[in-house]
Amino acid sequence: MTNQTLHGLCPVPFLQESFFPATGGYIKGRYCAMVPTPDGSVSCCIPCPLAHWIYGEDITPRANTASWISLAILPLCIFLLVSYAVLPAKWTHRHYLSICFTMGIFFMEIAFIIPLAAKPDQCHNPITPNDMYSDLSCAWSGTLLLFGGWAVVTWSFIRTLAFHLQVCWEVILGHKFMWGAFICGWGIPAIGITVMLLLTGVSFRFGNMCHISIQYGTKDYWAPVMSFAAASLLLQLGTLVYCIHVYVRSILDTNQSSSNNSPLPSYSSSIRTVTARHAYRRIRRILQLQWRGVALVLIIVTNVIFFAVVFINVDSKTKITPENLQRAVPWLLCLAKTRGDQKACQDLAHVIGPGEPTILALLVLLSLVGLWNFILFARPSMFLGWAEYFQTKFGQHQEFVSADARVRTPDTRTYEMLSGSGLVPCKSPELIERPSSVALTKSPAGSHYGHDARYVRPSMSFSTPRPPSASQGRDWDPQATFAAANHPHSVAK
Structure with missing residues (x-):
């Protein structure tokens, strides 16, 4: 059928809907309305894609x-x-919040790249856009x-919640919070995307990348996402x-305590001053560690709110309702009068x-999310870590010993070395004279440690402790210890 035949009873450039069966593509994405004719009324549709008639045919290359x-x-992602x-954690300072956040951004970046390779056809037929059932890309x-x-919005909320608990409630996040974050951080997006695909789906709206369809899009996607984003903000x-x-409280307390003449704060303000200073120092340490996450969350949440407002506005204005059709009448009449001159009617398409x-x-800001993530979380230490990694992996590690050090190395044959069965003599031991008080005895059978030396205590040795009963009731005898009897501090019997 030629284009003139497809117009039917509809004025140019509109196409008669009855010529196109409602099979395949996103049928609810057609932009059609009833037009009165001499024989009654007929449903006329704007040719696909609708964005070309609103913004011009160059909207697709610009969106790319x-x-x-x-x-x-x-x-970078x-x-x-x-x-x-x-890399080890000492170089990257990795944390599961940062890793999961980066993975969510990775999915978004892949979504933008798919149309570059697939080069999909936005239309299933001249009036029907393709959707997720008719086009795989x-x-x-x-x-x-x-x-x-x-995922990005959910992990933004989890990161904000973690920061709030640490700062305001002094909660130490442990394994329970981590596993709860994993379950909620990936479970909520999985459930949300499943419900959205079943109830609404995705289709071509503008450009070569699919977006959420009009029907129920606000209820099953934008409303929950906006709720998490608003709660995070x-x-x-x-x-x-x-x-x-x-x-501010720490500054005021410090000024009050410093006005005292004594170097120590007064009793009435000392406890409050110490508490304020301690809280300020603790919060300052947390901010020094997490300021990157705080900044990224603010950027992401602000962008998400902007995206949601724009998409909700698009859905509300492109939905086929009597009010929207009434507002679009001047633009539609202009297209019919100029026989499809887009540029002549573009001022009325707003x-x-x-x-x-x-x-x-909106599209550019969506694609720049990964750049903000890289700027805030790519630490200079990562590049040092990669330099060390490649040096360790592919570098040659050889130990260089000077010639003097090798020459002056002692002869190891003069030492005794340990083996699994005890002392292994590498040189015949010399004859050693031992005192008569030390008697050598053979070790028991099965011992692996050679000879046992049994120590014989001399008769005048006091090294063995005695029980208290043996020393009580006995006077000190200088003669027994060879001490002088006329010592000035000695006590006569």
Whole structure:
């Protein structure tokens, strides 16, 4: 059928919907409306893709800019993940919160790159866009993008919660919190993406990458994501306000105690001063360790709220409702009057959705999430760690000993060495004269340690301890110890 035949009773450039069966593609993504005719009314549709008629045909190559940015940022994300897996923790300062957060960003970057390789067709037929059931690349790109977004938002909330518990409640995070974070951090996105795919699905909206479809998209995806993002933002702001409060209180307490003439604070303010200073120092240490995570969470949460607002606005304006059709009448009449001149009617297309700069800014900001993650978490020590790793892995380690050191090495044949069965003499032992008080006896059978020396105590030895009863009731006799009897401190009997 020619294009003129496909128009049917509809004015150019609209196509008659009855010529296209409702099989395959995203049927609910058609932008059709009833148009009165002399013989009644007929359903006329805007040709696919709708974004070309709203923003112009160059919207697709411009939207691919975000994909090329993601292609350039993906190696940075891989660098972080490989560094966390290979290098010791002393170089990377890795933590499961940072690792899982980076993995969520990795899924988002992959979603942007898939359309560059697949080059998918956005339309199933001239009026119907493709969806995840009719195009495999659409299914993968949309699922990975939305799952990565869910994971990033969930781990942002978990990181914010961990920071709040450490700062405000002095809670030491242990294994229970870690396993709970793993279950919630990946379980909630998995459940959320499953519900979204079953109820709504993904389809081509603008560009070569699929996004969440219009029907129920706000209820089963954007509303839960916005809830987690808003909770993270409020919790983060509350924690920062508490940090400012502790800082101000420590300053005021320090000034009050320093006004005292005594070098020590007074009793009334000493406890409060010490407590404020201790809390401030503790919070300062936590901020020094986690300021990167705090900054990244604020960036991510702000972007997510912006994305949600834009997509909800697009869904509300492109949904086929009587109110939206009434607002779109001037634009539709312009297209019919100019026989499909997009540029002549582009000024009236703002009623269908946000402007092109807003859409492109949204896609670029989505692709730049990985860059922010790399800037904040790629420490200089990682590069030093990789230098040491390659030096250890591929470098030649040889010990160089000077000639003088080798010459002056003592003759090891003059030493006795230990073996598994005891002393192994490497040189015949010389005859050693032993005192008569030491008697050599043979060791019992089966012993592996040679001879046993039995010590015979001399008669005048006092080395053996005596019981208290033997020393009580006996006077000290100077003659027995060969001491002088006329010692000035001696006591006569």
